[in-house]
C-alpha cells in the first residue's frame with residue numbers, strides 16, 4: 107500500500123472512531139498514564155505487549171519514579187518499547203538486555219532499572235546473560251514476555267514453544283526428538299540465590315491483568331531493598347503468529363499455555379517490607 | 388614532583404584507568420591481558436569507588452559497557468583478539484548510538500584460538516570496521532608502556548570529545564613487558580550529567596533514548612551521513628604520528644606499535660652500514676596519516692612496512708603513496724616478533740635492488 111492511501115485510510119478510520127465513540131469528557135473514567143506517550147502502538151490488535159506496557163507505565167506513575175527509572179528494550183516485537191514509555195531507555199542487542207541493564211545499574215545504583223524481554227531474547231540467544239544477571243543478584247527487574255513464539259521475525263519456534271505447537275520452523279508441530287522440550291526458564295531462575303522475587307503472571311483476563319500489575323509493582327519496589335533481582339514472567343499471546351483472533355488466542359493461552367506454565371509465585375521474600383507507596387503483596 | 392614507576396604494560400594501563408577517573412570496567416579474563424582486570428579488582432574500588440565487574444563473557448562485557456556508557460559514565464573494557472571478536476556486534480551498536488567508551492585490545496596471534504604471543508593481526512578488524520555496518524573506531528597504537536598510560540587518558544578525552552568508541556590497539560608484548568613510566572596525578576571522577584544520557588527523565592528535558600535502530604531507510608541514511616561527517620572531522624583533527632630521521636633518509640620504515648621500536652634498532656644497524664633509514668610511526672591508526680605519508684613519499688626512494696601480521700597496514704601505506712614510490716613489506720605472524728637483524732636483511736635487499 108502506498109503512503110498516500112495509507113494516510114487516507116487512517117483518516118477514514120479516525121473519522122469513524124470519532125463519530126461512533128461513546129466517550130465524552132463527562133463519562134471518561136480511564137486515563138492514559140503519564141508514563142505512556144501519545145504514540146500509537148505498532149502491536150497487532152489484541153497483543154499482550156500493549157497491556158504489559160500500560161501496566162509498567164501505571165506502576166511507574168503510581169510510584170512516582172518516572173525521573174529515576176531507566177528501561178532496556180530488547181530485540182523482538184517490543185524493540186520500540188521506548189517509543190511508548192515516557193522514560194529514559196536503551197535499546198539492547200538481541201538477548202543482551204540484562205547485561206545492558208547490569209551496566210546501567212552498576213554505575214547508577216540508586217536508579218530503578220528494568221529490562222523487558224521476549225522468550226527468544228531472554229531464553230534462547232540471551233540465556234547466558236539471563237542466568238548470570240540473575241545469579242549475580244543484580245538489583246533490577248526483568249520482565250519476561252513469554253508468548254511461545256518469535257513474534258517479530260514472523261512466527262518461528264521459540265525455546266518456549268509448546269510440544270506439538272506449530273510455528274513456521276516447526277510446521278508439523280514441535281517434536282521433542284528434534285527440538286527438545288519447551289524451556290521453563292523461570293523455574294530455573296527461581297533456584298538462584300541471587301533472585302529475590304520470582305513470579306509468573308498473565309495478561310489474558312482482567313483478573314490476571316490486575317495480578318500482573320501487582321507483580322510489576324513489587325519488582326520495582328524491591329529494587330529499593332538492594333536484596334537481589336526480581337523476575338516477572340508474563341505469559342502472553344501472539345494472535346498474529348498463532349493465527350487466531352485475539353479472543354481465540356486468550357482462550358488458547360488459558361487452555362494450553364497455562365497448564366504448562368502455571369501462574370503464581372515461584373519465590374517470594376520471607377518478610378516483605380512495608381510499602382510506603384503502592385501496595386505490596 | 389614526577390611520579391615514576393617500573394610497571395608492566397597491562398598494570399600501567401589499569402593504573403592509568405583509575406587515575407583518569409574511570410567510573411567502570413567490565414571485562415572477561417583472557418591472556419595476555421588478564422592483569423588489567425586483576426589489577427583493577429585489587430586497586431580500583433578502594434581508591435576511587437570505581438565499579439569493576441568480571442562479566443560472564445565478552446559479549447556480556449561489551450553490552451554492560453553499552454548500557455553504562457549510555458548513562459554518560461566513563462567506562463572501559465579490555466580483552467585480547469578472540470574476545471574482541473566476540474564483542475563486535477556490541478561495538479557496532481555503540482558506534483551507531485555514538486557512545487563514548489574505551490576499548491583495549493592486547494592483540495595475540497590468530498586466526499582462531501591462535502597463540503598467546505604478541506601480534507598485530509587485528510589491524511584490519513580495528514581500523515576497517517570489525518563489526519557490521521559503516522562505522523569507525525578511533526584507534527590509538529601505543530609503542531611503549533608510557534604510551535599505554537598516556538593513551539588511556541587521551542582515549543577517554545577523544546571518546547567524549549567525539550562521542551565515539553576509542554580503541555587502544557596494543558599487543559601481547561607491550562602488555563607483558565616492564566618499563567619505566569611517568570604516571571599522571573589522580574583525576575576526579577566527574578559525575579557530569581549529559582543531556583543525551585539515560586540518567587532518568589526529568590521534567591525539564593525530553594526522554595533520552597539510546598538506540599541504533601532507525602527502521603526508515605532515509606532516517607538510517609541520515610544517521611550514516613552524520614557519522615561519516617563526524618569521521619571526516621576526526622580525520623582533520625586527530626591525526627597523530629611520529630617521524631624519526633626522515634629528513635635525509637633514502638628508505639623509510641613504516642611501522643606501528645612495538646614494531647616501530649624494533650625498526651629503530653634496525654635503522655641504527657643500517658646506519659652503521661651507510662644506509663640512511665628513517666622511521667614513520669602512525670600513532671592514530673584511524674584517522675590514518677595518509678597525507679603525511681604521501682608528502683614523505685616525495686622525498687624518499689622507498690618505504691618498507693614492517694608488521695607482526697601478513698601485511699595489513701601496508702595496504703594503507705600503498706593507498707597513501709598511490710604508486711609514487713615502491714612500498715615493500717616484511718612481517719612475522721603467529722606470535723613471532725621480527726628481529727632488528729631480519730629487518731636489516733630486508734633493508735639491505737631492497738637497498739641493493741634499488742641502487743643496482
Ligand SMILES: Cc1ncc(C[n+]2csc(CCOP(=O)(O)OP(=O)(O)O)c2C)c(N)n1
Pocket residue numbers: 181182183184200223224225226227228251253255256257258259264
Ligand atoms: C543477533 C540477532 N539474531 C537474530 C535477530 C533476528 N530476530 C529479531 S527478533 C527475533 C526473535 C524475537 O522473539 P522474542 O524474543 O520471542 O520476541 P517477540 O517478538 O515474540 O516479542 C529474532 C530471531 C537479530 N535481530 N539479531
Ligand code: SF4
Pocket residue numbers: 148149150152153154155183253257258343344345346347
Ligand atoms: S507479532 Fe505477535 S507479539 Fe508481535 S505485535 Fe503481533 S501479536 Fe504481538
Ligand SMILES: [Mg+2]
Pocket residue numbers: 224225226251252253254255256257264
Ligand atoms: Mg516471543
